[in-house]
Amino acid sequence: MFASIKRRPIFYGWWLAITALFVNALLSTPLYGAAGLWVNALEEEFGWTRTQLTIAFSLGQLEGSIMSPLVGYIIDKIGGKKLVAMGFIITAIGFLCLTQVTPITDSRSEWSDPLLFYAAYMIITLGVSMGGWIPMTVIVNSWFEKRRSLALSLGSVGFSIGTFLLVPFMAIIIKPENLGWRATAVVCAIIFLLIVPAIWKLIVNYPEEIGEMPDGKASSKSISKTQLENDLVVTHDSSFTLSEALMSKAFWILALGHGSSVLLTSTMMIHLILALKAQGLTLEQAATVWGVTMGIGGLAKLVGGFVGDHVSKRVAACAFGALQAVGVAFAGFADTFFLALTFAFVYGLGYGGRAPITMAMRGEYFAGKSFGKIMGISAVPMTFFSMIAPIVAGIFYDRSGSYMTAFILIAVTGFAGSLIFLLAKKPVPPSSVQPRMAD
Template identity: 25%
Template sequence: MGDPRYIVLFGACLTQFTVIGMLFSFGLFLPSFEAELGWSRTFLSTCTALAFLVMGVLAMPGGRLSDALGPRIVLACTGTLYGIGFVLMSQVTAQLQLLVIFGTLIGLGLSSHDVVTLSTIARWFPRRRGIMSGVVKVGTAVGQIALPPVAALLIVAYGWRAALLMLGITASVLLLIAALSMQRPPAPAAGTSSIITGASFAEARRGAGARVFWTLCATQFLFFPALMSVPLHLAVHGMDLGMTQTLAATMLSVIGAASIAGRLIMGALVDRIGGKMAYTICLLVLLVSLAALILTTAHGGLFVVVAVYGFGHGALFVVVSPTVAEYFGMRAHGAIFGTVLFFGTLGGSVGPILTGWVFDSFGSYTPAFITLALSAAIAIVLVRTLPRPEVAVLDP
């Protein structure tokens, strides 16, 4: 038998690969929904925003359920339902049907993919949380690279409904395999001081670490809309600029490829330079890419901008969990991390709707991209106010 830590790592990577790869692929279906059913991008963005909101609401209880029941049961249930959601999506004929699917099944699948996998990995690898979080999120990047082109080919070959059906069945199978690979650390590992020390959830919210806690929540709220809106609208934005569907799908793969570097480099650096500096670097990269996205219309230049964005996109998903552990320890990591993610999904639920509404209203994504860039700039200012970690950590 192999080392159980790396079996768990495999399960976490496969979960990320499937859940986020499928989510990225959904943007390729927007033109089909528009052409066949006449649904606006505002409505389609509202569906994904609803899923993000459900993800945030369920992230906190999802982390607690994982602590109580173990990651295997939680991920098996939510992963199977996520795949079923895409299967049912292939049969929709009314807007309410799509809203219900995203507000239940897709939201449930998204709710556990980060908080359960990354919290479990943080417990299995207490001395290498940053780099191992980066490795797990490489699974996300590989999904972003691999699945959108597959989805594009399936749409061309079989039509969008059959493509969703095949992708949904495949997702359920992969996520069940991933869930069966997950397990809690054995009792000795769970009892080490590196895992049980730190602030309680109440101390994080109201005690000496409250300023750090709410700063992290506000920062997540500000930058997360860009991480949710750009991937959803990027492919159709490229098609608006004259790209073919396949070429536009390639931009999503570029995000995934560039994010591998961001995840691994920042995953290694966050353990050395600390969360505050890591956040600053990631947000600066994001801000530069969003500013360039506003100004770029040439296809070649857009691919360069997308690569820069992909680095920042991937890196930002890596720094949150280790930074929470750095400031608050592991005593209530799941609850604190889940709450920070919740605030991110609040912002993430607004971003796609705003972006779709801007396009429907003005025929351009430029005002939305400007708003996302300003939010990233404010997030940088907030991060720079964070204290040194030893000031905020509350060891009992």
């Protein structure tokens, strides 16, 4: 009897969600997850200040804000697959350029002294922007409707898993007595180039390309001729255009709320390891705490994906965002390994729970033919927030020798921003409804 039961193959969209996990883990972790390690290594070798080194991250974010609309436009034209492959190649080139970084002036305090570092970092950021979050989100989003939050959370967990597994290891090999930061950059470049053929084989832009439908099956519902003639009908093109999205309140509310959360994330990516080290932990301990934080965040993303599919996304995004902000405030007081692990739990739960919900809200509100462009434009205000906050934290540290005031200020801003999600009601696209034709 059991032999006669035909097993249904796993829907390929789930394989793409897993692919997104690996892409985000491999591409984003060395740049974002390990940002504090590169800053620490360059600070120790060249004597540059935190503010100088943080400028590189902010320039990369500025570049990302300029590139994001273009990336979204290209995705809508040629699909995300080609961009992901190009992103890996450009990121590899950027890490090879990083190995050539040296001071260019006689004074380490000159803002332009780390110019080669800025250039290399911007090349790496260009590659990650092209091949990471935006194209993989658009691809996964196009494969799902009903299980979108869960699928996106599975894909987004890659950064957390990558940081959890790789950053503590990188903290060891990046030290001068081991491989050192230059050789570590070479290893990253080689891995990125080797992974391109596999990525090219696995990624499929749209389910229709292989005879599939979103969620793995066609809808069982059909619209009868009588229904088509009744009052109002939803058209095939009942999705937002870019201009319609920009005219909606929901677009800007989501951008502001998401941006207030991203400023917390960008500050922790750059400064947490450095802050914990300044507060008494070793580099390896600080890297372990950051890895554990992202590990908890990865598990919380799965929780957030489930919650987002079953309760109000607006309320869930607000609650998780507020918890993330509380974690940032606590980071300034974490002067022991135990307190740092407490931070890891609070921040990781808030960050991880919020991330898939905000992505799913944008997909639920604006999915359609213009979603790539909408995603690209929405990254601009988010990037602005993520540019400013790390520089502010760097300036506070360089002037006072402490991150406490900066972390509290940034946490308050993020907490206030999380409340904005409550206002993000789902919009109705102007083109979604057509009046009934006269008989």
